[in-house]
Amino acid sequence: MSKVFVFDHPLIQHKLSYIRDKQTGTKEFRELVEEVAALMAFEITRDLSLEETTVETPVGPAVANRIAGKKLGVVPILRAGLGMTDGILRMIPAAKVGHVGLYRDPETLKPVEYYVKLPNDVEERDFIVIDPMLATGGSAIDAIASIKKRGATNIKLMCLVAAPEGVKALNEAHPDVDVYLAAMDEKLDDHGYIVPGLGDAGDRLFGTK
Ligand code: U5P
Numbered sequence: 001m002s003k004v005f006v007f008d009h010p011l012i013q014h015k016l017s018y019i020r021d022k023q024t025g026t027k028e029f030r031e032l033v034e035e036v037a038a039l040m041a042f043e044i045t046r047d048l049s050l051e052e053t054t055v056e057t058p059v060g061p062a063v064a065n066r067i068a069g070k071k072l073g074v075v076p077i078l079r080a081g082l083g084m085t086d087g088i089l090r091m092i093p094a095a096k097v098g099h100v101g102l103y104r105d106p107e108t109l110k111p112v113e114y115y116v117k118l119p120n121d122v123e124e125r126d127f128i129v130i131d132p133m134l135a136t137g138g139s140a141i142d143a144i145a146s147i148k149k150r151g152a153t154n155i156k157l158m159c160l161v162a163a164p165e166g167v168k169a170l171n172e173a174h175p176d177v178d179v180y181l182a183a184m185d186e187k188l189d190d191h192g193y194i195v196p197g198l199g200d201a202g203d204r205l206f207g208t209k
Pocket of ligand 1: 077078079080081131132133134135136137138139140166192193194195197198199200201202
């Protein structure tokens with residue numbers, strides 16, 4: 001059963017209020033999405049394991065902690081997931097970035113996969129799949145299936161806003177994948193948009209509408 005975490009940190013919630021606001025223009029929207037992604041990365045990495053090391057400070061030896069094990073893989077779902085990538089990399093600069101390209105067929109609302117490129121050693125990495133919106137869940141379910149198919153076993157999903165329908169579908173398809181959100185919204189509308197949501201994340205990020 002997937003666990004769902006909603007990050008209620010005041011900075012995340014404050015910035016999300018501007019992201020939702022339709023008056024917020026492309027430049028500001030993009031900056032805010034990056035900032036929230038960075039803050040969420042800070043929260044999502046809480047359980048990373050540390051290992052002790054010794055460093056020389058100007059004063060003498062100090063026992064210090066560093067992150068243990070393999071580097072993280074961050075996988076934005078194209079194209080809206082790209083808007084969160086740099087924010088995460090600001091917090092985790094050593095992470096490798098994979099890409100999964102999916103678009104939603106406007107008629108069937110089903111995702112169509114057109115591009116997948118992942119870092120090496122897929123089996124040994126922890127992955128964070130990112131997409132600002134978890135609406136029907138179709139894109140995230142397919143993106144996660146495609147990286148599992150290539151050997152990934154440890155996957156988290158990070159989105160800004162989700163609809164309950166998407167969380168339920170994700171949980172049924174991938175019960176091993178926990179979901180990290182800035183907000184859980186009310187529902188989907190008839191066109192698969194999250195209500196109240198923030199509109200089309202890709203269009204707002206890239207100014208295509
Ligand atoms: N999407 C939005 N806003 C919404 C709902 C969906 O931008 O209110 C887009 C996102 O870009 C996301 C995709 O990549 O649709 C997720 O849809 P779904 O496959 O979860 O339905």
